[in-house]
Amino acid sequence: MRSSKRGPAALAALTLSASLLAACGEDGGPPTITWYINPDNGGQGRLAASCAAAAGGAYQVDVQVLPTDASQQREQLVRRLAAQDSSIDVMSLDPPFVAEFANAGFLRPFDGADATALTDGVLRGPLATTSWKDQLVAAPFWANTQLLWYRESVARAAGIDPAKEGFTWDEMIAAAQGQQKIIGVQGKRYEGYMVWINALVVSAGGEIITNTEAGRDADPTIDSRPGDEAARIIGDLARSPAAPPAMSTASEEESRSAFQGPAGGFMVNWPYVYSAAKEDVAGGGIDRSVLDDIAWARYPAVSADLPSRPPLGGINLAIGAFTRYPEQALDLVRCVTSLENNIAYMLDSGNPAARGAAYDDAKVREAFPMADVIRQSINDAGPRPITPYYNDVSTSVQITWHPSADVRVPESPDESAVFMSDVLQGRRLL
């Protein structure tokens, strides 16, 4: 009885696995390129389909969605690549992880001619995050940046112009205090806090860590004048009445709702907040007058004579080192990161393009009234440290600078540098 039941089942399993194998394109048929993407609104999936169609059947694309959380995306990719997973042909990679992946030999570098084509016309910010040891290892796909969002009524009442060149954090804090309004920032202990700290340090002309190609022996430089400036601004704001409520647990969304509330004055945040505010108006969450009151400017500077270097986000495309179809994978990367597709993706998903020319497109300019500020900000952006130990660097800064109300000069930056170097050298645990 038992064996007679098992027979057909085994047969079914065999045929199933056989058909699965065939679907992988092992024998005959075009190869299937697997593209691991960060979750989005489906835009990357649509690009994959259109690129496969444009390739005229040279390859098919199978899109695999990674977890929502960036660190979990990294975890999954690292785990698979460490086991030399040949099914990872193309991946959408968060810029801070590029150096780590490249250093481990997980990424297939692009050769000279391809590199030139892939980086042609790309804004300076994203370009800086795609190389490791003078080799292009990832192709810039889209980039993101933060802007200064402010309420026009508040700025007018305070008699300031946040859109003028060299508008500083100190001016903003003073204005908010004078008007009894708050400044929305990301002060929770997470990557968004590191984004803010890094933007302040690089805007003050410094770096959190230098000599990163030395890996573990890199030099933490956060204990310097720029680091002190950053600590001064964060500590001052956190201890002032302009600090947002529950600053130590505030992420992007909390800042946004505080900014849209009655006490909202200023906020640093990603461009999505504008379309989110529009949706809130449509949904009845906020009044139309609030949306009309919202204005934007370049990220504030630390000192008036030094232009700010806004935060940088986005996604780069990289080819897995163990892929069986490097040529087709390269084809897909070329197609997805082309100028036309940069524009198409920007319109489809709302994510800003990496190539500067995209911002001249009429449709883009219509959909993004702040297109010029975004382009300029992305071009001048200060990327987070490019180091294979990014996780350690970021976490040690987050730990030593949290909560913001306890950030002091020079204790916090000094402690941060010592802790960071201990962690890198394996003398302390994170």
Place this chain on the structure above:
Amino acid sequence: MTLMQERAAPEKPEITDRASRERRLGLMLSAPAFVVMVFVTAYPLVYAVVLSLYNYRLTDPEGREFVGFGNYATVLTDPVWWSDFGTTLIITVASVAVELVLGFVFAFVMYRIIRGRSLVRTGILIPYGIITVVSAYIWRYAFQLDSGFVNQWFGLGAFDFFGERWSALFVITLSEIWKTTPFISLLLLAGLVQVPEEYQEAARVDGATAWQRLVRVTLPNMKAAIMVALLFRTLDAWRIFDNPFIMTVGANDTETLSFLAYRQNVTLVNLGAGSAISVLLFLTVVIIAVIFVKGFKTDLSQVRGDK
């Protein structure tokens, strides 16, 4: 092994020819399983020990460096390890203590109940059948500010259970107790069933009260079962991972030792220190087991009914 036993055989006259041949057959039959066990458990263990002697990141292969026992020194002198050690200890002691008492109550109920027996037993065992991650989510949602009903029921207003250490540990431990009390009561029930009814009757005839019968007759005869239950549960609780991972992700000092090992090995791919933590975790488990076995002075084979 076999040689030694053959030599020992003549000195022990009670081992007959047949018994020794049966024993040899037994060894041969279990050899394949033994070899597989060694391969799948000993190899990773030895590899972890080797890795723990290096300062090694998976993503920085060139930076690999032999540091001897340096990682152990780092881990054992680091506040993170001791904070996690304390957290794990608190969760283990609190949950096992409560579970033992509750488990006894449930075991007695399951043993004594006459009507609706299967219904009660099923009811008691249901939490144990739920996947730990699922139960962790259930408890998280119940206590969370936005979706939870607990604050409403008890009029706690906007108290954030996961916002500080002790309240978060309270929820974690509570969920752990809810989830695994059935397991401990099941083991205790097995021990309870083994206490011969004649003993109870004899004690009753001698005029022993219910309390005396429990303390003098029932408990001493269940010693082995109690030890097994306690040992299993303590080792289980000591390796707790799912609940803190789902509920707090280790925030507010709620990280446990297993979580620390996971974070070092998987998140930071810091295989050197991570392996050292894993090895230390393994050693603590061995120490706990030894303390229980020595402390209870019980022969485990008794439980199997070998004697």
